[in-house]
Amino acid sequence: MATLIPLAQVDSDLIEQLLDVAFGPDRHARTAYRMRAGMDWLPALSFAALDEDDWLVGTIQIWPLALTAPDGRAHPMLMVGPVAVVPEHQGEGYGKALMLAALQAVADTSAPGAALPQVMIGDEPYYGRWGFTAAPTAGWRCPGPWEPTRLLVRCDNPAILPPEGMLGPWNG
Secondary structure, three states, rough: EEEEEEHHHHHHHHHHHHHHHHOOOOOOHHHHHHHOOOOOOOOOOOOOEEEOOOOOEEEEEEEEEEOOOOOOOEEEEEEEEEEEOHHHHHHOOHHHHHHHHHHHHHHHHHHOOOOOOOOOOOOOHHOOOOOOOOOHHHEEOOOOOOHHHHEEEEEEOHHOOOOOOEEOOOOO
């Protein structure tokens, strides 16, 4: 059974090693890294999964992000990811447990009705179970290559989101 702890309790070198194993050492060139450049993940919303021997087997990070509309207005959001599980433990429920913990933390720390939209790059058939969809993101851009069908958002009222804009770090 997974034990979840705050990611801030894990040595940063171990986190980086896990991310290298899960995504490869060239992961820093990915668009998601450009989107959150210069930002730190949010400790209150980010978690680690430990296996039954207390070995680090997964992590999830949540980052401040913004969608800047063509008029220059920045709309704050939260970026979910990476959701990382070491390959030998994928399919064992660690990723699901991490997603549930992070999304619950987002809900618990937000004022009623004021939850920030959450954005991620992922597969809609998998992440759709938590309400993530690519439908509102068709006019959004990213600082690097991306597959439009994999740019997902989760929002109580997608009608409030700008139909166009550039995703990047939130500096508000």
